Amino acid sequence: MTTSRRGEMAIVGARLLRDGERVLVGVGLPNLAANVAKRLHAPHLVLVYESGVIDAHPPRLPLSIGDPDLVRTSLCVLPIGDLFSQYLQTGWIDVGFLGGAQIDRRGNLNSTVIGPYDHPKVRLSGSGGAADIASFARRTIMLIPQDLQRFPAAVDFITSPGHPKRGRRTQGPASVVTDLGLFDFDEEGEMRLTSVYPGVSIKDVQQRTGWPLRIAQEISEIPPPTPAELDVLRELGGGQEAAY
């Protein structure tokens, strides 16, 4: 039984969420991953969406953060101002769970623009709540497919702040999940490879990273998806390769 890169990333991302945590879920892959986790090892995961939805129990994969299903199955829906000021800004969100177009060695995420801001090559959607989430969630986990464009030494535009140029915030980037491996951030706030998918070498990862990558002392292999994980993924329709 095989799965797609997208599906594998969702499973690895899901494993990083702990039961009972409050996770602010971004669109796309993070949404898939959070819903996988809630159906498996983290049934009490509190899914929060920046649309103001608190503790959703979506019966199927929500199509967007404004999906009517999220509202129907939520504990409550807050005005987004209350969510950002009274829950996010105050430290009550454990995990920011984000995607993006680019990430760099400090964990800075770009979802604003490829090329210069004033003369963009590609204009993207912009922050939404991502910059707020990356700034105020207790830790951030990012899911992003890996290639040299997406992993530059420095992103074209810092939308969601990572660790500062020197040092490490107590909050901020904690993990990055790609289709090659899993990364954390060392005590200097620098991204570090900690494990790889079966069949992926450190060299493969380095070749698709735009800077000399730090490598953990021991690199482990990411356990393959379990049958239960694959079942849930299929149920959520996330097994197929999709455009994202």
Place this chain on the structure above:
Amino acid sequence: MTTSRRGEMAIVGARLLRDGERVLVGVGLPNLAANVAKRLHAPHLVLVYESGVIDAHPPRLPLSIGDPDLVRTSLCVLPIGDLFSQYLQTGWIDVGFLGGAQIDRRGNLNSTVIGPYDHPKVRLSGSGGAADIASFARRTIMLIPQDLQRFPAAVDFITSPGHPKRGRRTQGPASVVTDLGLFDFDEEGEMRLTSVYPGVSIKDVQQRTGWPLRIAQEISEIPPPTPAELDVLRELGGGQEAAY
């Protein structure tokens, strides 16, 4: 047919409210007067209470601003922070309708303390929303029985600000209703007698006023309660003399 002083004041106060206005109603006499107005010439009067109640239609006289009847018959109930910041502070309240223990020539109201603040002779309830209402409503109407203690040249403590020492705010005190007469504020922001109840002389009023009172050029007599006004007053149970 006669009525009490309290009842007469409520009727005169009611006449000052115009249909369709949004009136923030204080406890006691203002509450009685606003409910009289709504049952007579001002059916579209929007009764707002500082408890957050918007557009109440109380079936009987509410016992307090937190009466369950107000909630049951309201358009909605706001968190009080929203009421003060989004409706009062922004100028959407036409009339502040207030009582108090003392009022002075500038329309300053005291509901905090008789005697010095740090060694009070009588400690009263304090502002509640009164100071906010007097500061931000478009105009303030005050109902207060008149005697020398209640009408000093300067109140012991300014709880709800009137007109400044010199000049007149565009907002602020507009009318004062007592059991002797009706007052407005002249262009210098000074309280001025404009009419009296039948049988009351200007001298009577001056004797119960703690400063040399300004008198309008023409003093009219307040029309006696109409049968309809008396009916409504009786219906609201406000015809009897009550302690306040």
Place this chain on the structure above:
Amino acid sequence: MAELLTVHDAVARYVADDQVVYLAGFTHLIPFAFGHEIIRQRRRHLTLCRATPDLVYDQMIAAGVADRLVFSYAGNPGLGLLQVFRQAVQRGELEIEEYTHFELVARLSAGAAGLPFWPLRSLENDLTARRPRPRVRSPFGDEEVAVVPALRPDVTLVHAHCADEDGNVYAWGLLGEVKEAALAAHRILVSVEEIRPAASLRRERDHLLIPGFRVQSISVAPFGAHPSYVQGVYDRDTAFYTEWDRISRDPEATRKWLARFVDAVPDREAYLRLLPPDRLAALKEAAQVDN
């Protein structure tokens, strides 16, 4: 996650001497069960905060639990003054810090948002003359606004209609400053009329007051707000508010009332047994009108 505790245990565990404590509720939903329990457990030197101290703080002041009161309106709603409060202030026995409603709620809004201050249009009266509210100049023009400091209670105590097994708290009707007072606090203790299954409450999301993950403990206390009220469940016991006006004018009568209705009973159930049963039934019936 919220823990299910008795009112006694919640207070024993989380309300300590010298704390800054907020009993929430605005006329409606006043947590009298918690207030009485704090008296019974003889907490001392509390700073009591509340927009509208109401009878519950009059009783707590009489019982000697408070050194200090932060408030905006200390009246007996619809009846006049709070006699115990009044006498304590007149005798200089209670330190007070006084605001307008808007200012006090603004302090809670700052606390709930995790900010050091909250802006509001400035107001000039003898309260601000005595304790000037600092002004901040807007960087976007010439305007100045006043700011008040965040209020962050150690504990806020809330009474609500119900909660589910996960500690999600539901209430409706007048909510005054309840939500801000709760979210501003380090800990939130909640008493409820009843626990209801989560599944039965999922459609009541408009009445969700506080999510369970913010709540420290839930205690079941039917009639936990009496003589205050719970919209649609029981009405305000106005007769008792009138009675208190009489009792509280007399320190000896006040002492006796506290001895009998608070100190001599172990809990709210026992308190309720001291009341004429038809009185409670009548309050319940009065609340059953169309809401």
Place this chain on the structure above:
Amino acid sequence: MAELLTVHDAVARYVADDQVVYLAGFTHLIPFAFGHEIIRQRRRHLTLCRATPDLVYDQMIAAGVADRLVFSYAGNPGLGLLQVFRQAVQRGELEIEEYTHFELVARLSAGAAGLPFWPLRSLENDLTARRPRPRVRSPFGDEEVAVVPALRPDVTLVHAHCADEDGNVYAWGLLGEVKEAALAAHRILVSVEEIRPAASLRRERDHLLIPGFRVQSISVAPFGAHPSYVQGVYDRDTAFYTEWDRISRDPEATRKWLARFVDAVPDREAYLRLLPPDRLAALKEAAQVDN
């Protein structure tokens, strides 16, 4: 007091060239009927504001009504980018002013409260590097917070479930920043699925969105939010959101779509007649599940 006007007349009377305009709604309740009417009436040089521009602003930008966009997330929800927006920015044809969601909502909160600014914890990214948010030092300690300026639209346009004869507006489900955007505006224009008698709505007070005295006009526009949705009334037309992704990549296809679905129809009723009837029926049915 709110006046009952057609969508056409409300826009004709109250939306003018050069204004700052906010079409509210967050995924949910997007006022497409108003947006299309603004296109039909050929307004020009508008500053369009919206946290989430969504398709409605993509269409309005394509139609040439806007010089400027104030926003925080310009995506096609669940699908990716807004192609018209993207191309306009890439070509330098649209001036933009960009925030995070929190910052943009904070700007509206200040507007709704009548204050010149709103405080929030400061955040450092390349948006704030390019346009620094001024800092204000708390007078109550050493902390500094960032502040953003009030946003006060000339007109905010809202779509809601219903209103009564007095213009009181009701909505539920995701409300995003709708209330703040409305209260921050000088004028509020509302379209609704239906008018319902006030008496039948008095028990729906938890869904009261804006009191009638704040509302300039009410317009009846069934399906006025299509292809966005109205919780419990009709679902989101996801197929159209996907279709727009295709149409909007091609300027010619976009032009044709606007010509056919906006300019060639006199009103929303006529627009709806262009859609397959079973499509609208299916959206209605899909919304009838347990809410």
